[in-house]
Amino acid sequence: MEFDVVIVGAGPAGLSTACRLMQQANDAGQELMVCVVEKAAEVGGHILSGAVVEPRALNELFPDWKDQGAPLITEVTEDQIYLLKDGQKASKIPNGLVPKTMHNHGNYIASVGNLCRWLAEQAEQLGVEIFPGFPASHIIYGDDGRVAGVGTGDMGLDENGEQKETYMPGMDLLAKYTIFTEGCRGHLGKELISKFELDKDADAQHYGIGIKELWDIDPAKHQPGLVLHGAGWPLTEGGASGGFFLYHAEDNQVVVGLITDLNYDNPHLSPFDEFQRMKHHPLIADVLEGGKRVSYGARAITKGGFNALPKMSMPGALLLGCDAGTLNFSKIKGTHTAMKSGMIAAETLFAAFTAEDEGGNDLTAYGENFKNSWVYEELYRSRNFGPALHKYGTMIGGALNFIDQNLFSLPFTIRDNHEDYAQMKPASECKAIDYPKPDGVLSFDKPSSVFLSNTNHEESQPCHLKLTDSSIPLSQNLPKFNEPAQRFCPAGVYEVLTDENGEQQFQINSQNCVHCKTCDIKDPAQNITWVTPEGGGGPNYPNM
Numbered sequence: 001m002e003f004d005v006v007i008v009g010a011g012p013a014g015l016s017t018a019c020r021l022m023q024q025a026n027d028a029g030q031e032l033m034v035c036v037v038e039k040a041a042e043v044g045g046h047i048l049s050g051a052v053v054e055p056r057a058l059n060e061l062f063p064d065w066k067d068q069g070a071p072l073i074t075e076v077t078e079d080q081i082y083l084l085k086d087g088q089k090a091s092k093i094p095n096g097l098v099p100k101t102m103h104n105h106g107n108y109i110a111s112v113g114n115l116c117r118w119l120a121e122q123a124e125q126l127g128v129e130i131f132p133g134f135p136a137s138h139i140i141y142g143d144d145g146r147v148a149g150v151g152t153g154d155m156g157l158d159e160n161g162e163q164k165e166t167y168m169p170g171m172d173l174l175a176k177y178t179i180f181t182e183g184c185r186g187h188l189g190k191e192l193i194s195k196f197e198l199d200k201d202a203d204a205q206h207y208g209i210g211i212k213e214l215w216d217i218d219p220a221k222h223q224p225g226l227v228l229h230g231a232g233w234p235l236t237e238g239g240a241s242g243g244f245f246l247y248h249a250e251d252n253q254v255v256v257g258l259i260t261d262l263n264y265d266n267p268h269l270s271p272f273d274e275f276q277r278m279k280h281h282p283l284i285a286d287v288l289e290g291g292k293r294v295s296y297g298a299r300a301i302t303k304g305g306f307n308a309l310p311k312m313s314m315p316g317a318l319l320l321g322c323d324a325g326t327l328n329f330s331k332i333k334g335t336h337t338a339m340k341s342g343m344i345a346a347e348t349l350f351a352a353f354t355a356e357d358e359g360g361n362d363l364t365a366y367g368e369n370f371k372n373s374w375v376y377e378e379l380y381r382s383r384n385f386g387p388a389l390h391k392y393g394t395m396i397g398g399a400l401n402f403i404d405q406n407l408f409s410l411p412f413t414i415r416d417n418h419e420d421y422a423q424m425k426p427a428s429e430c431k432a433i434d435y436p437k438p439d440g441v442l443s444f445d446k447p448s449s450v451f452l453s454n455t456n457h458e459e460s461q462p463c464h465l466k467l468t469d470s471s472i473p474l475s476q477n478l479p480k481f482n483e484p485a486q487r488f489c490p491a492g493v494y495e496v497l498t499d500e501n502g503e504q505q506f507q508i509n510s511q512n513c514v515h516c517k518t519c520d521i522k523d524p525a526q527n528i529t530w531v532t533p534e535g536g537g538g539p540n541y542p543n544m
Contacts, residue, residue, distance in 0.1 A: 006175035010038035013321025013338040014181035015119035020346035022126035039135035041536035044113035057339035077225030084232035099405035135532035147316035149174035176359025198310035212257035217291035240264035270487040276443035306383035330385035387414040446492040457537035464533035473506035
Protein backbone atom coordinates (compact mmCIF):
# COMPACT_ATOMS: atom_id res chain seq x y z
CA MET A 1 0.00 0.00 0.00
CA GLU A 2 1.36 3.41 -0.97
CA PHE A 3 0.76 6.69 0.82
CA ASP A 4 2.14 10.18 0.82
CA VAL A 5 2.86 9.95 4.54
CA VAL A 6 2.89 7.00 6.92
CA ILE A 7 2.93 7.82 10.65
CA VAL A 8 4.07 5.19 13.16
CA GLY A 9 2.25 5.61 16.47
CA ALA A 10 -1.09 7.22 17.34
CA GLY A 11 0.18 9.31 20.25
CA PRO A 12 0.08 13.10 20.64
CA ALA A 13 2.95 13.70 18.19
CA GLY A 14 1.70 11.36 15.46
CA LEU A 15 -1.92 12.45 15.59
CA SER A 16 -0.98 16.14 15.68
CA THR A 17 1.17 15.58 12.59
CA ALA A 18 -1.74 13.92 10.81
CA CYS A 19 -4.31 16.56 11.83
CA ARG A 20 -2.17 19.57 10.91
CA LEU A 21 -1.10 18.03 7.60
CA MET A 22 -4.68 17.34 6.53
CA GLN A 23 -5.87 20.76 7.73
CA GLN A 24 -3.42 22.35 5.30
CA ALA A 25 -4.23 19.96 2.48
CA ASN A 26 -7.99 20.45 2.85
CA ASP A 27 -7.62 24.23 3.00
CA ALA A 28 -5.57 24.16 -0.20
CA GLY A 29 -7.84 21.65 -1.95
CA GLN A 30 -4.93 19.25 -2.29
CA GLU A 31 -5.31 15.49 -2.02
CA LEU A 32 -2.98 13.70 0.35
CA MET A 33 -3.04 10.09 1.49
CA VAL A 34 -2.01 9.89 5.12
CA CYS A 35 -2.20 6.84 7.37
CA VAL A 36 -1.37 6.17 11.01
CA VAL A 37 -0.48 2.69 12.28
CA GLU A 38 -0.87 1.93 15.98
CA LYS A 39 0.24 -1.23 17.82
CA ALA A 40 -2.51 -1.05 20.46
CA ALA A 41 -5.88 -2.64 19.79
CA GLU A 42 -7.42 0.84 20.00
CA VAL A 43 -6.05 4.35 19.89
CA GLY A 44 -5.04 5.41 23.39
CA GLY A 45 -4.80 1.85 24.66
CA HIS A 46 -1.03 2.08 25.24
CA ILE A 47 -0.88 5.76 26.24
CA LEU A 48 0.27 6.37 29.79
CA SER A 49 1.11 9.76 31.20
CA GLY A 50 0.87 11.72 34.48
CA ALA A 51 -0.77 13.89 33.25
CA VAL A 52 -1.10 17.59 33.66
CA VAL A 53 -1.54 18.92 30.13
CA GLU A 54 -0.42 22.36 29.02
CA PRO A 55 -2.89 23.29 26.24
CA ARG A 56 -0.59 25.62 24.27
CA ALA A 57 -0.16 23.32 21.26
CA LEU A 58 -3.80 22.22 21.37
CA ASN A 59 -4.85 25.89 21.30
CA GLU A 60 -2.92 26.27 18.05
CA LEU A 61 -4.09 23.02 16.47
CA PHE A 62 -7.78 23.30 17.37
CA PRO A 63 -8.58 26.76 18.76
CA ASP A 64 -12.17 25.65 19.41
CA TRP A 65 -11.22 22.44 21.21
CA LYS A 66 -13.53 23.20 24.14
CA ASP A 67 -16.55 23.54 21.86
CA GLN A 68 -15.54 20.32 20.09
CA GLY A 69 -15.53 18.39 23.37
CA ALA A 70 -11.84 17.69 23.91
CA PRO A 71 -11.48 15.73 27.19
CA LEU A 72 -9.65 18.45 29.12
CA ILE A 73 -12.13 19.12 31.92
CA THR A 74 -10.39 19.63 35.24
CA GLU A 75 -8.32 22.81 35.34
CA VAL A 76 -5.54 22.98 37.92
CA THR A 77 -6.61 25.01 40.98
CA GLU A 78 -3.60 24.62 43.28
CA ASP A 79 0.01 23.40 43.26
CA GLN A 80 1.65 21.85 46.31
CA ILE A 81 5.29 20.72 46.42
CA TYR A 82 6.68 18.52 49.21
CA LEU A 83 9.98 17.06 50.28
CA LEU A 84 9.44 13.69 51.95
CA LYS A 85 12.06 13.42 54.70
CA ASP A 86 11.25 9.86 55.73
CA GLY A 87 8.30 7.49 55.94
CA GLN A 88 6.38 9.83 58.24
CA LYS A 89 7.56 13.42 57.79
CA ALA A 90 7.18 15.86 54.92
CA SER A 91 8.03 19.52 54.42
CA LYS A 92 5.92 21.70 52.18
CA ILE A 93 8.02 23.95 49.96
CA PRO A 94 6.69 27.51 49.56
CA ASN A 95 5.55 28.20 46.00
CA GLY A 96 7.90 31.17 45.86
CA LEU A 97 10.86 28.77 46.11
CA VAL A 98 9.61 26.44 43.38
CA PRO A 99 10.94 26.78 39.79
CA LYS A 100 8.33 28.59 37.70
CA THR A 101 8.24 25.71 35.25
CA MET A 102 6.49 23.60 37.90
CA HIS A 103 3.61 26.05 38.33
CA ASN A 104 0.48 24.75 36.59
CA HIS A 105 -1.85 27.74 36.33
CA GLY A 106 -3.93 27.32 33.16
CA ASN A 107 -3.12 23.62 32.76
CA TYR A 108 -5.47 20.63 32.95
CA ILE A 109 -5.44 17.30 34.78
CA ALA A 110 -6.35 14.86 32.02
CA SER A 111 -6.04 11.40 30.55
CA VAL A 112 -3.68 11.65 27.58
CA GLY A 113 -5.11 8.35 26.35
CA ASN A 114 -8.55 9.97 26.12
CA LEU A 115 -7.03 13.05 24.49
CA CYS A 116 -5.48 10.79 21.84
CA ARG A 117 -8.84 9.10 21.24
CA TRP A 118 -10.33 12.54 20.65
CA LEU A 119 -7.45 13.59 18.36
CA ALA A 120 -7.95 10.40 16.36
CA GLU A 121 -11.59 11.31 15.81
CA GLN A 122 -10.54 14.72 14.50
CA ALA A 123 -7.91 13.14 12.26
CA GLU A 124 -10.40 10.72 10.73
CA GLN A 125 -12.86 13.53 10.08
CA LEU A 126 -10.07 15.34 8.24
CA GLY A 127 -9.46 12.28 6.04
CA VAL A 128 -6.66 10.38 7.82
CA GLU A 129 -6.71 6.57 7.76
CA ILE A 130 -5.91 5.04 11.16
CA PHE A 131 -5.06 1.34 11.55
CA PRO A 132 -5.07 0.25 15.23
CA GLY A 133 -3.76 -3.22 16.00
CA PHE A 134 -1.09 -3.00 13.29
CA PRO A 135 2.39 -2.59 14.80
CA ALA A 136 5.19 -1.37 12.55
CA SER A 137 7.68 -4.18 13.05
CA HIS A 138 10.46 -3.18 10.65
CA ILE A 139 11.68 -0.34 8.47
CA ILE A 140 11.72 -0.65 4.69
CA TYR A 141 14.77 0.97 3.11
CA GLY A 142 15.24 1.91 -0.52
CA ASP A 143 18.21 0.78 -2.57
CA ASP A 144 19.95 4.05 -1.78
CA GLY A 145 19.47 3.58 1.99
CA ARG A 146 16.67 6.09 2.43
CA VAL A 147 13.60 5.20 4.51
CA ALA A 148 10.87 4.06 2.13
CA GLY A 149 8.19 2.94 4.60
CA VAL A 150 7.48 0.31 7.23
CA GLY A 151 6.27 -3.25 7.34
CA THR A 152 3.66 -4.44 9.82
CA GLY A 153 4.22 -7.66 11.70
CA ASP A 154 2.94 -11.06 10.61
CA MET A 155 0.00 -12.35 12.64
CA GLY A 156 -0.59 -15.94 13.65
CA LEU A 157 2.95 -17.23 14.23
CA ASP A 158 3.73 -19.66 17.03
CA GLU A 159 6.59 -19.27 19.51
CA ASN A 160 8.98 -20.92 17.03
CA GLY A 161 7.98 -18.59 14.20
CA GLU A 162 5.94 -21.25 12.40
CA GLN A 163 2.63 -20.37 10.78
CA LYS A 164 -0.55 -21.27 12.68
CA GLU A 165 -4.01 -21.68 11.17
CA THR A 166 -4.67 -18.03 11.96
CA TYR A 167 -1.61 -16.82 10.04
CA MET A 168 -1.92 -13.51 8.22
CA PRO A 169 1.10 -11.87 6.58
CA GLY A 170 2.02 -8.30 7.40
CA MET A 171 1.68 -5.40 4.99
CA ASP A 172 4.30 -3.16 3.42
CA LEU A 173 3.28 0.47 3.82
CA LEU A 174 5.33 2.60 1.46
CA ALA A 175 5.47 6.38 1.71
CA LYS A 176 7.16 9.44 0.34
CA TYR A 177 7.89 10.25 3.98
CA THR A 178 7.60 8.11 7.09
CA ILE A 179 7.10 9.77 10.49
CA PHE A 180 8.22 7.90 13.61
CA THR A 181 6.32 8.82 16.77
CA GLU A 182 6.51 5.63 18.85
CA GLY A 183 7.00 7.31 22.22
CA CYS A 184 9.94 6.78 24.56
CA ARG A 185 12.57 4.29 23.33
CA GLY A 186 10.71 3.38 20.16
CA HIS A 187 12.42 0.30 18.77
CA LEU A 188 12.40 1.64 15.21
CA GLY A 189 13.52 5.06 16.39
CA LYS A 190 16.38 3.38 18.23
CA GLU A 191 17.40 1.71 14.96
CA LEU A 192 17.22 4.98 13.01
CA ILE A 193 19.28 6.88 15.59
CA SER A 194 22.00 4.26 15.29
CA LYS A 195 21.87 3.82 11.50
CA PHE A 196 21.93 7.52 10.63
CA GLU A 197 24.05 8.58 13.65
CA LEU A 198 21.39 11.08 14.60
CA ASP A 199 22.78 11.48 18.11
CA LYS A 200 26.44 12.00 17.22
CA ASP A 201 26.31 15.65 18.32
CA ALA A 202 23.99 15.08 21.30
CA ASP A 203 24.61 14.30 24.95
CA ALA A 204 23.68 10.87 26.30
CA GLN A 205 19.94 10.36 26.54
CA HIS A 206 18.44 9.84 30.01
CA TYR A 207 15.31 8.06 31.15
CA GLY A 208 12.99 7.46 34.04
CA ILE A 209 10.31 4.89 34.70
CA GLY A 210 6.91 6.23 35.63
CA ILE A 211 4.56 3.92 37.52
CA LYS A 212 1.00 5.11 37.93
CA GLU A 213 -2.31 4.06 39.48
CA LEU A 214 -5.83 5.43 39.15
CA TRP A 215 -7.91 5.44 42.33
CA ASP A 216 -11.53 6.09 43.24
CA ILE A 217 -11.39 7.93 46.56
CA ASP A 218 -13.75 9.07 49.30
CA PRO A 219 -15.63 12.11 47.91
CA ALA A 220 -14.97 13.93 51.20
CA LYS A 221 -11.23 13.81 50.43
CA HIS A 222 -11.51 14.84 46.79
CA GLN A 223 -10.25 18.30 45.76
CA PRO A 224 -10.68 18.62 41.97
CA GLY A 225 -7.75 20.45 40.41
CA LEU A 226 -5.25 19.93 43.26
CA VAL A 227 -1.77 18.95 42.05
CA LEU A 228 0.85 17.47 44.41
CA HIS A 229 4.47 16.90 43.44
CA GLY A 230 7.36 15.87 45.63
CA ALA A 231 10.74 14.21 45.99
CA GLY A 232 12.85 12.52 48.64
CA TRP A 233 11.79 9.40 50.51
CA PRO A 234 11.70 6.49 49.74
CA LEU A 235 14.03 6.77 46.72
CA THR A 236 16.75 8.60 48.63
CA GLU A 237 17.19 5.66 51.01
CA GLY A 238 18.44 3.56 48.09
CA GLY A 239 20.53 6.38 46.62
CA ALA A 240 18.07 6.98 43.78
CA SER A 241 16.34 10.12 42.58
CA GLY A 242 12.97 10.97 41.09
CA GLY A 243 9.67 12.20 42.39
CA PHE A 244 6.01 11.45 43.07
CA PHE A 245 2.81 12.99 41.81
CA LEU A 246 -0.78 12.93 42.99
CA TYR A 247 -3.45 14.69 40.90
CA HIS A 248 -7.11 15.15 41.80
CA ALA A 249 -9.01 14.62 38.55
CA GLU A 250 -12.78 14.61 38.01
CA ASP A 251 -15.36 12.07 39.23
CA ASN A 252 -13.75 11.54 42.68
CA GLN A 253 -10.64 10.05 41.11
CA VAL A 254 -6.95 10.70 41.72
CA VAL A 255 -3.91 9.58 39.79
CA VAL A 256 -0.88 8.72 41.90
CA GLY A 257 2.54 7.77 40.65
CA LEU A 258 6.29 7.71 41.10
CA ILE A 259 9.01 8.51 38.57
CA THR A 260 12.32 6.79 39.28
CA ASP A 261 15.33 8.10 37.39
CA LEU A 262 16.99 5.18 35.62
CA ASN A 263 20.51 6.32 36.46
CA TYR A 264 20.33 4.62 39.88
CA ASP A 265 23.27 2.38 40.81
CA ASN A 266 21.88 -0.12 43.35
CA PRO A 267 20.82 -3.37 41.58
CA HIS A 268 18.71 -4.31 44.61
CA LEU A 269 16.37 -1.35 43.98
CA SER A 270 12.89 -2.05 42.61
CA PRO A 271 11.00 1.00 41.25
CA PHE A 272 7.72 -0.92 41.60
CA ASP A 273 8.30 -1.64 45.28
CA GLU A 274 9.52 1.90 45.92
CA PHE A 275 6.18 3.13 44.56
CA GLN A 276 4.17 0.70 46.69
CA ARG A 277 6.13 1.81 49.77
CA MET A 278 5.65 5.49 48.95
CA LYS A 279 1.86 5.17 49.11
CA HIS A 280 2.13 4.43 52.85
CA HIS A 281 3.49 7.90 53.59
CA PRO A 282 0.76 9.78 55.52
CA LEU A 283 0.70 12.54 52.90
CA ILE A 284 -0.44 9.99 50.29
CA ALA A 285 -2.13 7.39 52.49
CA ASP A 286 -4.55 9.92 53.99
CA VAL A 287 -5.92 10.53 50.49
CA LEU A 288 -6.06 6.90 49.34
CA GLU A 289 -7.37 5.21 52.50
CA GLY A 290 -10.98 4.15 52.05
CA GLY A 291 -10.57 4.27 48.29
CA LYS A 292 -10.19 1.63 45.59
CA ARG A 293 -7.42 1.12 43.04
CA VAL A 294 -8.99 0.78 39.59
CA SER A 295 -6.07 0.81 37.13
CA TYR A 296 -2.30 0.36 36.97
CA GLY A 297 0.37 1.04 34.36
CA ALA A 298 4.04 1.76 33.78
CA ARG A 299 6.00 3.51 31.03
CA ALA A 300 9.52 4.76 30.57
CA ILE A 301 9.95 8.47 29.87
CA THR A 302 12.67 10.20 27.87
CA LYS A 303 14.05 12.98 30.06
CA GLY A 304 17.42 14.01 28.63
CA GLY A 305 15.86 17.20 27.30
CA PHE A 306 17.48 19.73 25.00
CA ASN A 307 21.07 18.54 25.42
CA ALA A 308 20.18 15.00 24.34
CA LEU A 309 18.01 15.85 21.33
CA PRO A 310 19.17 13.97 18.22
CA LYS A 311 18.94 15.24 14.66
CA MET A 312 15.29 14.61 13.80
CA SER A 313 15.44 14.34 10.03
CA MET A 314 17.01 11.74 7.75
CA PRO A 315 16.43 10.65 4.14
CA GLY A 316 12.74 9.79 3.84
CA ALA A 317 11.80 10.15 7.50
CA LEU A 318 11.36 12.32 10.59
CA LEU A 319 11.71 11.34 14.26
CA LEU A 320 9.36 13.26 16.56
CA GLY A 321 7.96 13.62 20.08
CA CYS A 322 9.20 11.33 22.83
CA ASP A 323 10.77 9.08 20.17
CA ALA A 324 13.27 11.94 19.82
CA GLY A 325 13.05 13.09 23.45
CA THR A 326 11.14 16.38 23.33
CA LEU A 327 9.71 16.06 26.86
CA ASN A 328 10.38 19.07 29.10
CA PHE A 329 11.44 17.49 32.37
CA SER A 330 11.52 20.81 34.18
CA LYS A 331 7.75 20.90 33.71
CA ILE A 332 7.31 17.10 33.95
CA LYS A 333 5.33 17.47 30.73
CA GLY A 334 5.75 16.20 27.20
CA THR A 335 2.30 16.26 25.60
CA HIS A 336 2.40 19.87 24.40
CA THR A 337 5.99 19.62 23.15
CA ALA A 338 5.29 16.33 21.34
CA MET A 339 2.22 17.85 19.69
CA LYS A 340 4.15 20.92 18.59
CA SER A 341 6.96 18.80 17.13
CA GLY A 342 4.31 17.04 15.03
CA MET A 343 2.69 20.29 13.91
CA ILE A 344 6.07 21.64 12.79
CA ALA A 345 6.64 18.40 10.89
CA ALA A 346 3.26 18.74 9.15
CA GLU A 347 4.03 22.27 8.03
CA THR A 348 7.48 21.20 6.80
CA LEU A 349 5.98 18.26 4.89
CA PHE A 350 3.23 20.33 3.31
CA ALA A 351 5.72 22.95 2.14
CA ALA A 352 7.76 20.15 0.54
CA PHE A 353 4.72 18.66 -1.19
CA THR A 354 3.65 22.09 -2.42
CA ALA A 355 7.12 22.41 -3.99
CA GLU A 356 6.45 19.08 -5.77
CA ASP A 357 8.84 17.09 -3.58
CA GLU A 358 8.68 13.45 -4.68
CA GLY A 359 9.85 12.15 -1.30
CA GLY A 360 12.88 10.38 0.10
CA ASN A 361 14.84 13.53 0.89
CA ASP A 362 16.38 14.63 4.16
CA LEU A 363 14.01 17.41 5.20
CA THR A 364 16.66 19.50 6.92
CA ALA A 365 14.18 22.38 6.85
CA TYR A 366 12.52 20.64 9.79
CA GLY A 367 15.55 21.36 11.96
CA GLU A 368 15.42 25.05 11.07
CA ASN A 369 11.66 25.25 11.61
CA PHE A 370 12.01 23.50 14.96
CA LYS A 371 14.77 25.91 15.97
CA ASN A 372 12.54 28.89 15.15
CA SER A 373 9.65 27.60 17.28
CA TRP A 374 8.61 28.16 20.88
CA VAL A 375 9.24 24.49 21.68
CA TYR A 376 12.95 24.92 20.92
CA GLU A 377 13.10 28.03 23.09
CA GLU A 378 11.28 26.24 25.93
CA LEU A 379 13.54 23.20 25.86
CA TYR A 380 16.70 25.32 25.58
CA ARG A 381 15.60 27.39 28.56
CA SER A 382 15.30 24.17 30.63
CA ARG A 383 18.46 22.48 29.35
CA ASN A 384 20.18 22.48 32.76
CA PHE A 385 17.28 21.13 34.81
CA GLY A 386 17.93 17.38 34.61
CA PRO A 387 21.74 17.53 34.54
CA ALA A 388 21.76 19.78 37.63
CA LEU A 389 19.70 17.28 39.62
CA HIS A 390 21.75 14.32 38.35
CA LYS A 391 25.13 15.87 39.12
CA TYR A 392 24.40 17.85 42.29
CA GLY A 393 21.39 16.17 43.91
CA THR A 394 17.99 17.46 44.98
CA MET A 395 19.13 20.29 47.26
CA ILE A 396 22.02 21.88 45.35
CA GLY A 397 20.59 20.94 41.95
CA GLY A 398 17.20 22.29 43.01
CA ALA A 399 18.79 25.58 44.09
CA LEU A 400 20.57 25.90 40.75
CA ASN A 401 17.30 25.26 38.96
CA PHE A 402 15.51 27.88 41.04
CA ILE A 403 18.13 30.43 39.98
CA ASP A 404 18.08 29.25 36.36
CA GLN A 405 14.29 29.27 35.99
CA ASN A 406 13.21 32.11 38.32
CA LEU A 407 16.03 34.64 38.56
CA PHE A 408 18.35 34.59 35.56
CA SER A 409 19.45 32.08 32.96
CA LEU A 410 22.73 30.42 33.84
CA PRO A 411 25.41 31.48 31.34
CA PHE A 412 26.67 27.92 30.90
CA THR A 413 25.34 24.45 30.09
CA ILE A 414 25.61 21.58 32.58
CA ARG A 415 26.41 18.28 30.88
CA ASP A 416 25.58 14.73 31.93
CA ASN A 417 27.06 12.21 29.52
CA HIS A 418 26.90 9.12 31.74
CA GLU A 419 24.63 6.46 30.22
CA ASP A 420 21.91 5.30 32.61
CA TYR A 421 22.53 1.58 32.04
CA ALA A 422 26.25 1.93 32.86
CA GLN A 423 25.66 3.27 36.38
CA MET A 424 24.83 -0.07 38.01
CA LYS A 425 27.28 -1.15 40.71
CA PRO A 426 27.98 -4.78 41.67
CA ALA A 427 25.39 -6.10 44.12
CA SER A 428 28.14 -6.88 46.63
CA GLU A 429 28.96 -3.16 46.91
CA CYS A 430 25.37 -2.08 47.54
CA LYS A 431 22.97 -2.25 50.42
CA ALA A 432 20.24 -4.87 50.04
CA ILE A 433 16.72 -3.47 50.30
CA ASP A 434 14.12 -5.39 52.30
CA TYR A 435 10.78 -4.31 50.91
CA PRO A 436 7.71 -4.88 53.11
CA LYS A 437 5.05 -7.25 51.87
CA PRO A 438 2.08 -5.49 50.26
CA ASP A 439 -0.95 -5.12 52.48
CA GLY A 440 -3.53 -5.38 49.70
CA VAL A 441 -5.04 -2.07 50.84
CA LEU A 442 -2.55 0.59 49.80
CA SER A 443 0.25 -1.56 48.40
CA PHE A 444 -0.04 -4.51 46.02
CA ASP A 445 2.00 -7.17 44.23
CA LYS A 446 2.98 -7.25 40.56
CA PRO A 447 0.52 -9.95 39.37
CA SER A 448 -2.55 -8.12 40.69
CA SER A 449 -1.20 -4.87 39.25
CA VAL A 450 -0.63 -6.34 35.79
CA PHE A 451 -4.18 -7.70 35.94
CA LEU A 452 -5.49 -4.15 36.38
CA SER A 453 -3.53 -3.01 33.32
CA ASN A 454 -5.66 -5.36 31.16
CA THR A 455 -2.45 -6.73 29.67
CA ASN A 456 -2.82 -9.64 27.27
CA HIS A 457 -0.79 -11.15 24.46
CA GLU A 458 -1.94 -13.88 22.11
CA GLU A 459 -0.68 -17.23 23.40
CA SER A 460 2.08 -19.02 21.55
CA GLN A 461 3.67 -16.17 19.62
CA PRO A 462 7.36 -15.33 19.20
CA CYS A 463 8.81 -13.68 22.31
CA HIS A 464 9.12 -9.93 21.71
CA LEU A 465 11.92 -9.53 24.28
CA LYS A 466 15.04 -10.56 22.42
CA LEU A 467 18.31 -11.55 24.09
CA THR A 468 21.38 -10.86 21.98
CA ASP A 469 23.22 -13.52 23.99
CA SER A 470 21.00 -15.93 25.93
CA SER A 471 23.88 -16.89 28.25
CA ILE A 472 24.48 -13.38 29.60
CA PRO A 473 21.70 -13.18 32.23
CA LEU A 474 23.20 -16.06 34.20
CA SER A 475 26.85 -15.84 33.21
CA GLN A 476 27.33 -12.11 33.87
CA ASN A 477 24.38 -10.21 35.30
CA LEU A 478 23.27 -12.76 37.89
CA PRO A 479 26.50 -13.07 39.89
CA LYS A 480 27.58 -9.45 39.49
CA PHE A 481 24.28 -7.58 39.60
CA ASN A 482 22.03 -10.31 41.06
CA GLU A 483 20.04 -10.10 37.80
CA PRO A 484 18.42 -6.66 38.20
CA ALA A 485 15.83 -7.28 35.47
CA GLN A 486 13.70 -9.16 38.01
CA ARG A 487 13.51 -5.90 39.99
CA PHE A 488 13.55 -3.07 37.47
CA CYS A 489 10.72 -4.64 35.45
CA PRO A 490 7.40 -3.39 36.90
CA ALA A 491 5.38 -6.32 35.54
CA GLY A 492 7.12 -9.53 36.65
CA VAL A 493 8.34 -10.35 33.13
CA TYR A 494 11.78 -11.51 34.24
CA GLU A 495 12.38 -14.24 36.82
CA VAL A 496 15.33 -16.28 38.03
CA LEU A 497 14.09 -19.77 38.89
CA THR A 498 15.97 -22.48 40.74
CA ASP A 499 15.19 -26.11 39.89
CA GLU A 500 15.31 -29.13 42.20
CA ASN A 501 19.01 -29.61 41.40
CA GLY A 502 19.87 -26.05 42.40
CA GLU A 503 20.41 -24.97 38.80
CA GLN A 504 19.24 -21.46 37.98
CA GLN A 505 17.25 -20.51 34.92
CA PHE A 506 16.42 -17.09 33.52
CA GLN A 507 12.75 -16.99 32.50
CA ILE A 508 10.96 -14.37 30.39
CA ASN A 509 7.20 -14.13 30.96
CA SER A 510 6.48 -11.98 27.93
CA GLN A 511 2.72 -12.37 28.45
CA ASN A 512 3.03 -9.92 31.37
CA CYS A 513 4.80 -7.17 29.42
CA VAL A 514 3.19 -3.71 29.71
CA HIS A 515 5.46 -2.28 26.99
CA CYS A 516 7.23 0.13 29.33
CA LYS A 517 10.65 -0.42 27.62
CA THR A 518 12.58 -0.21 30.91
CA CYS A 519 14.43 -3.47 30.25
CA ASP A 520 15.68 -2.21 26.89
CA ILE A 521 17.02 0.90 28.64
CA LYS A 522 18.35 -0.27 32.02
CA ASP A 523 19.83 -3.72 31.39
CA PRO A 524 23.52 -3.19 32.31
CA ALA A 525 24.66 -5.61 29.61
CA GLN A 526 22.45 -3.94 26.96
CA ASN A 527 21.47 -7.47 26.02
CA ILE A 528 17.66 -7.04 25.90
CA THR A 529 15.96 -5.59 22.85
CA TRP A 530 12.22 -4.85 22.92
CA VAL A 531 10.46 -5.37 19.59
CA THR A 532 6.77 -5.23 18.72
CA PRO A 533 4.68 -8.27 19.61
CA GLU A 534 1.68 -9.38 17.60
CA GLY A 535 -0.75 -6.55 16.88
CA GLY A 536 -3.20 -5.61 19.62
CA GLY A 537 -1.13 -7.19 22.40
CA GLY A 538 -0.07 -5.47 25.58
CA PRO A 539 -1.97 -3.31 28.06
CA ASN A 540 -5.27 -1.59 27.44
CA TYR A 541 -5.43 1.53 29.56
CA PRO A 542 -8.81 3.16 30.20
CA ASN A 543 -8.67 6.81 31.35
CA MET A 544 -4.90 6.64 31.92
